[in-house]
Amino acid sequence: MSEVRAAPKKEKSAPQKALEKLGLVRDIDLALHLPLRYEDETRLTRLTDARDGEVVQVEGLVTRSDIVLRPRRQLQVTLDDGSDTVLLRFFSFYPNHQKTLAVGQRVRARGELRGGFLGREIVHPSFKGVGEDTPLATTLTPVYPTSATLPQAYLRKAVASGLARADLGEILPAELVPKGLPPLREALNFLHHPPPRTLLAALEDHSHPAWQRLKFEELLAQQLSQLQAQRERARLRAPALPARREGLHERLLAVLPFALTGAQRRVVEEIAQDIAREQPMHRLLQGDVGSGKTVVAALAAAIAIDAGWTTEILAEQHFRKLVGWLEPLGVRVAWLTGSLKGKARREAMERVASGEAQLVVGTHAVIQEQVEFAKLGLALIDEQHRFGVAQRLELRRKLQGQALEPHLLMMSATPIPRTLAMSYYADLDVSTIDELPPGRSPIVTKVFADGKRDTVIEKIRTEVAQGRQVYWVCPLIEESEALDLRNATETHQQLCEALPGTMVGLLHGRMSVAEKAAVMSLFASGEMKLLVATTVIEVGVDVPNASLMVIEHAERFGLSQLHQLRGRVGRGAVASVCVLLYTGPLSDTGKARLKAMAETTDGFEIARRDLEIRGPGEFMGARQSGAPLLRFADLAEDVEWLQIARRIAPTLLDRHPDVARAHIARWLGTKAEYLKA
Incomplete structure (x- = not known):
């Protein structure tokens, strides 16, 4: 019996691999890959009417085509459009180019016209051979973001076919779409192939209604994803950690060499109320450098430890300070970092696994798979910008095996700008220490x-x-x-x-x-x-x-x-x-x-400028996600659309849950997971 062999897998071409590298895998990905700019190939300019410095498209007959060796090897082609001539100059060219540009051929060329030693010229124009009646383009020609291995012509065809195949039907209920916005398919067709005479300024500054539709849709997908994550988290259970009267946290307060500020007391109360519930806390504690976040973390840890649960702190720099406060009160502490090796590491991990250690302090080594917790009730993560999205996801995966989720308190000395809090941290409760302890010098x-x-x-x-x-x-x-x-x-x-x-x-x-x-x-x-x-x-x-x-x-x-x-x-x-x-x-x-x-020296102003300089993906520690988390909307400019999306998201999730899921899948794909971290 003859052996049936499977057909060998067809090797992907370089352009196909390049498409995948750019994240252009689905038809919708191609449809949403928007042009960087546009070229106007819808009209011809007579050479006698053209001005130096203009980008023009001209058409005529080739009257001369020579390879010249001085000052360097180049192809020089003279084109006559009946009103004047222009020299087309090429420093890199191939035999098929010479064929298209041979004497007697009709050629259409586009580029910047400028004065040269031999008269007016265009250096390295785009060009193609045409007939007497070859029609002009009917829309502006898109120029897409691409890579060295992905020719613009190949990408244009791939995007056009993806745009034609993509399911771009209206899925949002008409009453929830703000008035004045075009349908999604119409908006995308327009942005990929704008008609002649379109005002390029409105496309370039993203103020055109077609751009506004994309911004609204993207921000709505992001808000839906966040709200969905928040509701999923609300269904989870966490240990209730009530603060005991005359408990460890009160003993700690009594021995501290300073009094808490009003802001610190308020924030401690917010956290204490959260962790006393059976729903996992998911809170961001933000405060400027020196505002006293560490003592707030220590008091939260004291409440959890008092309730019989372990607290984990991912922040090496707080170790000494916290130990100095809590160890004299009888708290058993373990330290886990990447530099801890051999017997010391094994012993520390055993103390964590057995539950002997009530407070575990360490670096990201703490979230590695081999570290097991007996009863983790509270996780404190310091510095959002260092502890990125991927690490937060890893921590959540690690703790899935527990019957109860730990409460999560994230701390940042770089305050989160308001627009960022409204978008990426929409599912977080935010506590702000907005006052510095007395006696601080400028x-x-x-x-x-x-x-x-x-x-x-x-x-x-x-x-x-x-x-x-x-x-x-x-x-x-x-x-x-x-x-x-x-x-x-x-x-x-x-x-x-x-x-x-x-x-x-x-x-x-x-x-x-x-x-x-x-x-x-x-x-x-x-x-x-x-x-x-x-x-x-x-x-x-x-x-x-x-x-x-x-x-x-x-x-x-x-x-x-x-x-x-x-x-x-x-x-x-x-x-x-x-x-x-x-x-x-x-x-x-x-x-x-x-x-x-x-x-x-204002941390909130520093944060605002940091967001401007770095963009939201890097600000969140999400560069490792491989793509910016917002591609079309701009948090600094599109606060209005963000507020509209925030208002619509709950209605859509409540009344049309299937539509909400489809909208998230269309816009975010795998990135939805990053937004839930």
Whole structure:
């Protein structure tokens, strides 16, 4: 019996692979791949009427076609349209191009007309051979975002066929679509193939009704996804963690060396009410650097621990402070980080798995699969911008096996701009600490080029002479850890030589936990006057006597990172300074960041500018999702559409749940999961 073999899989072509890489897999993906700009091939311009500098389309007969070798090999073609001639110049060309551009052929060419040594010319025009009666295009020609391996002509055909096949029927009830917006298919057909005489300005600034329809649809899909996630979460169960009278949190309050601010008390109460319910808390705690989020987290943890449940904190820098507060009260703490190895790691994991550890503090290593929790009641995640969407999804997957979900409190020192909170964090409750503890001094920020290091060192000498302390932070770029370590070591050596008699410490990621603790202890006690650190995270210690922060290569840091680092000074009564040292030339983004830092110390304003500079995907830690989370709407400009979408979403989900699901699938596909994190 002859063997039946399966037909070999057909190898995908380079353009097909390139389409997939751009995320253009479904017909709807192609239909939603909008042009970057348009070319007008709907009319011809007579050469006698054309002006230099104009982009024109001309048609005529080729009267001369030669390959010229000087000054470099090129194809020169003379085209006569009956009113005048123009030289078409090509520096790269192929035999089939020469055939199309041979003497006697009728050619249509498009490009920028300019004056040249041999008369008027167009360099590298687009062109095609035509007949006497070849019709002109009836719509503007789209130019799409593409890649090197995906020719524009191939992409145009793929998009046109995807647009024709895609199911773009109206699925939204007519009464929920705002008046004045065209149907979706009509809007997309218009945007891919605008008719001649269309005002390009309305297309380019996205104010045309066709663009407005896309913005509305996209924001509605996003709001529906968020609302759906919120309702799904409302059906889940979490352990009720009521605050006990005279419990651990009250004992902690009694031993704290400071009183809580009004804002801290309000936020603690909001969290306590949330975790006392059997529905999982999903709250964002935001407050500027130094506003006292750590103590709020400690009090929330104390309530959970008192109720007999473990608290997990994903934030290495809070470890020492929290332990200092909670361990004397009898709380058993375990520390889990990527650097913990061998026996110490096994023992820590056993203490977590058995439930012996009541408080687990660590880095993202905590969410790795092999770490098991006995009774996780509360998870605290610090710094949204570092703990990205993918990590939040991983944490939620990890905890699916539990009968009860843990309560989730996310903390951010970079406040979430209002429009971002309304969109990406629509399913989060937000608590804001909007007041700084008393006695904080203002921070002045100064920006210097790297050539002014000597001036900065002189400033350090003055601060140290007055009994104050200084941080000097060097960036750590993971790809070149060895190089950065050398940079920090050299900086440390230079500062030791420049400041004889001053104790200068060095802190970097390769040091053991004990070595780091020893350095931090010397700095916290005031014995060490200057601390050079490569890593940002470990600088999370409260030293009210530190009055100067120097950030080297400030252009390498993100705006929120710079703002957080700056917040390590100004914690006492002494006026503090943050110096940003940069190495030129600066990119536009680098200039914008340093300008923002110099102009404001307000965390909310910093957050607004950060959103402008980085865009929402990166702000949320969602760059790893492979695509921006909003493609058509702009949070800064489209607040009105966002509010309309927020108003419509509950009605659509309540009255037309199938339509809501179809709308989410059409617009978000796999990205819906990222919006639920």
